[in-house]
Amino acid sequence: MPAPPGEPDATRGAQPPAGRNLLFLREEELRLAQDLLFFGYRDFTAGADAILADLNMGRAHHRVLHFVGRRPGITVGELLGILGITKQSLGRVLTPLVEDGYVVQRPGRADRRQRLLQLTEKGAALERRLFDRQRETVMRAYREAGPQAVEGFRRVMRGLMGEEARAALDSLGGPPAPAEPR
């Protein structure tokens, strides 16, 4: 039941169009955006949350697995910067992940104070499981919406971010890892 292309059904109870380029900024549309983000994000995370609950973990654990998997060899400090949380908050999640064998730390080569983080096989397997669950959700949404909508989605989401988040995002997709051979 893919939505009909073209016409946004989001312009409900509106005055007659008065510019089509300003129109889309009206209040109801912005409230709709709030609704969309709330429901969309909640359901996006719901599948993974269920898996995590069985393992006595939460969303925070998933985020660590996700970003460590995305950037193997990431330092604790970089991870803190990406997540935007405190050392203590990260510690309470990261320490158990290491103890339970999902993540390994090895000292940095250039700077031995650093702890470079990596997923173990076990960690990678769990991350993959969580990813696959979300993949279904996202793929369905992407397929229903079509490639052009996906591109629009990306642009809007990026626009919602502050400078820091944009930089972090770019750093994730870009360089796979800054040297540091094993």
Next chain:
Amino acid sequence: MPAPPGEPDATRGAQPPAGRNLLFLREEELRLAQDLLFFGYRDFTAGADAILADLNMGRAHHRVLHFVGRRPGITVGELLGILGITKQSLGRVLTPLVEDGYVVQRPGRADRRQRLLQLTEKGAALERRLFDRQRETVMRAYREAGPQAVEGFRRVMRGLMGEEARAALDSLGGPPAPAEPR
């Protein structure tokens, strides 16, 4: 610095294109979606969170203000359904909001067991303040991305939702309130 139109920059480190319509479902693109949702949602809520913190409130309070404002006269049960939380969780947020004069409850006319919720002036003022903060964020994103991207954003976000959320969403934009005159 609006992103260059057309080319998704999300197709990094890719094999040569093999369909362009299947291509956009590849793993890296799905991981990018995870990143976008995490950063985007976080920064979207950040502004309102800051205001709320000063008032010793949290996101949950905002959600109540938002949905009560969006649907004046909503019952507690409907609100529970929309938020997807338990009665107890709602109570801990709603009771203080009523005590502090942000929300009023009046018994239902047709069914006096119900408590119909409404914002007071004070509540509407706070909701407006929170809304305005998020409005800036969303407007910037919408403007940078353009109307077509906005439409795509809407379609994808909607696609992320489950059946229930879609129904709830539709009920929000649609009928302003089911009768029940004061």
Next chain:
DNA sequence: ACGGAAACGTCAATGATGCTGACCCATACA
């Protein structure tokens, strides 16, 4: 008119996620 069920409220306990403040250790570097 009676009894079950629905709508709402509330008490108690628990868990996950985050915060601040205060330390500590090991390493890097001037």
Next chain:
DNA sequence: TGTATGGGTCAGCATCATTGACGTTTCCGT
């Protein structure tokens, strides 16, 4: 040698959400 940095940890606190168990009021079908 002395300070700064990367990382870890302890204690205490707040928010948000959970489950389970009751209690009250009101509705409605038999």
